[in-house]
Amino acid sequence: MQYRRFGRTEWPLSVLSLGTMRSLATADVLQATLAAAIAGGINHIETAQGYGASERYLGQVFQQGIDRRSLYLTTKVQPLPDAASMTAAIAQSLDRLQVDYLDGLAIHGINTWNHVELIRQPHGCMAAVRQAIADGWVRQVGFSTHGALDVIEATIATAQFAFVNLHYGVFFQRNAAAIAAAQAQDMGVFIISPADKAGMLYTPPPELIELCQPLSPLAVNYRWLLSDPRITTLSVGPAVPNELQPGLALANDVGPLNALEQRILQRLVQVETEQLGRTQCHQCHACLPCPEQINIPEILRLRNLAVAYGMQQFGEYRYGMFERAGHWFPGQKGNRCTDCGDCLPRCPTQLAIPDLLRDTHQRLNGQPRRRLWE
Structure with missing residues (x-):
């Protein structure tokens, strides 16, 4: 130690x-x-x-x-x-x-x-x-x-x-x-x-x-x-x-x-870029605030991880906490998007955010899980 x-x-x-x-x-x-x-x-x-x-x-x-x-x-x-x-x-x-x-x-x-x-x-x-x-x-x-x-x-x-x-x-x-x-x-x-x-x-x-x-x-x-x-x-x-x-x-x-560890980290970055292409959210948070109180960056981060690295179970676990955990994990789910378009001109990579929010909801909504202390 x-x-x-x-x-x-x-x-x-x-x-x-x-x-x-x-x-x-x-x-x-x-x-x-x-x-x-x-x-x-x-x-x-x-x-x-x-x-x-x-x-x-x-x-x-x-x-x-x-x-x-x-x-x-x-x-x-x-x-x-x-x-x-x-x-x-x-x-x-x-x-x-x-x-x-x-x-x-x-x-x-x-x-x-x-x-x-x-x-x-x-x-x-x-x-x-x-x-x-x-x-x-x-x-x-x-x-x-x-x-x-x-x-x-x-x-x-x-x-x-x-x-x-x-x-x-x-x-x-x-x-x-x-x-x-x-x-x-x-x-x-x-x-x-x-x-x-x-x-x-x-x-x-x-x-x-x-x-x-x-x-x-x-x-x-x-x-x-x-x-x-x-x-x-x-x-x-x-x-x-x-x-x-x-x-x-x-x-x-x-x-x-060390050199091996650095190569692994570089590999993770490269694979994320390749797998997500033009749908990759770079986590700049410029899309916020959302009129519907949707936590857009966190939802799209979970999508990034599920698509790039197969972290589906983790994505379902965290996505399932939206609307259930109060200020510990704030925000509405992606299906609350009303297509108002407020976020679109603020995104520097011009992501189709409403479409990606719905895609993430379909991928990760799953079944609700009991929180640890419930």
Whole structure:
């Protein structure tokens, strides 16, 4: 296991962090998973109030012999409208976890401009966070986000946070500017779900496996991320201990990309261009805003991946979240397009966007899936 400085927190974090959203079966399962993570060198544990019984299970585990002081512990609390509510929420997490302090508190899901306004209020939730730091309840504060790039950049610009948790990877590079903004403030960078939401890379399609040979698609994404020294740590979220192994096997290779890895990445770019031709969306986001609140770039990104790399199952998984996940995955589905044409003159490559939206809906709509915490 390799370790990196987590920005200005100065924590030496393992390049893999244990996320607990999926280790929800029982306290015993979580204990076994945590023990395996520690044995593999992981020293950062992340949970959230929204992860079912995860905080309570961790609290039970900490009372059964695992030395909490040898770990960095972060939990997440959603932004609340007033200081009193935030103080109560932080106290609730401490009680559930059965600890006296949190190494990290992340404001969970700053995804909208309304959330940005909540953290800008001088006497709002961040006042409670500052008091919690002064009282020794919390040592460092950061934020997590599934939001648009401009929302992430605005949140970083408030200069209230020492770290950020965000999505980024080979198949989603939109947040590159946010990584640069975080580095400019010496913030720790924590990558969310570099396996599942990055492309269901634990179970990749045959086409993608072939394109990434002799590496696995998961290894390509991990190597691409960990070759970037601005990135501190990647979240791994096993449901059971043996699901840690693929990540642990990659946790020592953090140097620059070698010639083979660069060729694989070039191959992926070339194949995407060849397979999509004039239907390729280049993710400039100039098509937004859409009068029908359709998330055009994300829908067309999923189409890109399905057509170019055979990532059909992943496309169905993510497309099925539209209209079901609120601000965590906003936007209407492609069949909501009314052919108003508002987006067409803004597209620099003159894509037939309404036709591509309908095509994507036909390809990916599938059957709705249960979300993990439902």
